[in-house]
Structure formats: structure tokens, C-alpha cells
């Protein structure tokens with residue numbers, strides 16, 4: 124049976140709200156992406172492909188298929204009702220109880236501990252309610268902020284995939300570092 128995801132998760136300062144396919148959400152998301160191109164383009168291919176509100180709307184509709192199959196859930200990150208970024212669990216594997224986490228935040232809101240909090244909220248959901256066993260984060264070796272976040276949040280570095288993806292931004296093959304946390308490690312906190 125496909126997983127039933129929650130619409131909202133609450134932390135001390137942040138609320139995570141499921142990103143639903145609507146023109147309103149597409150406009151909100153596109154505005155933040157558009158204002159953060161320089162901040163996001165080194166680490167993701169999609170900002171360059173997100174050129175108008177309709178692109179965000181298509182993205183929101185397309186990802187619903189994965190959500191309906193129980194493979195992915197994406198939440199918008201809100202502080203005092205202001206949308207400031209996204210965090211998602213994707214590639215959820217039923218039998219292995221494993222998944223990957225991805226995230227981004229508007230540059231104006233970085234270094235306030237917000238992604239640390241968002242990650243903790245999502246981990247709680249993933250390990251406690253969704254009963255996942257392993258979460259992984261795959262990070263470009265050059266992405267110091269994301270590497271620092273994974274380390275600070277207690278993820279273990281497993282190693283490196285050498286030149287496993289081509290970055291159009293850097294115009295070269297880049298290495299990815301894999302960090303993970305297991306359910307048994309989460310429980311030890």
C-alpha cells in the first residue's frame with residue numbers, strides 16, 4: 124500500500140507544508156527560484172530550466188505522480204507564513220526502507236539554522252512514522268555549505284562517487300560525496 128504522507132509538519136520555528144500543484148504555489152516557488160539563481164545554479168540543473176511560472180507549475184504537477192506512488196514527498200519551508208525553500212524525501216524504496224533527501228533555501232535566510240531544523244523535522248517523520256531505515260544525502264564535493272550541514276546534523280560520510288555527474292555550471296564532471304544516517308543512529312540521539 125502506498126505511503127500516506129502528511130500535509131504539514133511543524134517544528135519550533137518552521138512549518139513544512141506539502142507543495143501542491145496550483146498556480147498560486149507555482150508563482151510563489153518561481154519567485155524565490157528566480158531571485159536565487161546565482162545561489163542555486165552551481166548545485167542544481169533545474170534553475171536553468173525554470174524560466175517562467177509555467178515551468179514551476181509543470182514541475183509541481185509532474186512530481187505528484189511520484190508522490191502518489193509513495194516514492195517522493197516535497198515540502199515547502201515556511202517561516203511566519205513566508206515560503207523560503209524546499210526539502211524533500213525522494214527515491215523511497217519500499218523493501219529496503221531507504222530514501223534520499225534533497226533541500227534548498229533562499230540565500231537571504233541561510234546561516235540561521237533553518238535547514239538544520241527542517242532536516243530534523245523531516246528525519247523524525249522519515250524514521251518514526253514512515254519507518255525508513257536509511258536516509259542519504261548526495262552532495263557535490265564543492266558544496267561546502269551542504270557538506271557542513273550534513274556533518275553538523277550527524278550524517279556519516281560513506282565516500283565519494285568519482286565524476287558521477289556532469290555539471291553544466293562548472294563545465295566538468297564533478298565528484299559527489301554520500302552522507303547517510305541509519306534509523307539505529309537516529310534513535311541514539
Ligand SMILES: CC(C)(COP(=O)(O)OP(=O)(O)OC[C@H]1O[C@@H](n2cnc3c(N)ncnc32)[C@H](O)[C@@H]1OP(=O)(O)O)[C@@H](O)C(=O)NCCC(=O)NCCS
Pocket residue numbers: 162163166226227228229232233234235236237238239240261262263266267268269270271272273275
Ligand atoms: C546548504 C543549505 C541548504 C544550508 O542551509 P542553512 O539553513 O544555511 O544551514 P544551517 O544554517 O542550518 O547551517 C548548518 C551548518 O551547515 C554549515 N554551513 C551552512 N552554510 C555554510 C556555508 N556557507 N559555508 C560553510 N558551512 C556552512 C555549518 O556547519 C552550519 O553550522 P553553523 O552555522 O553552526 O556553523 C543552503 O546553503 C542552500 O540552500 N544552499 C544552496 C542549495 C544547496 O546547495 N542545496 C543542497 C544540495 S546537496
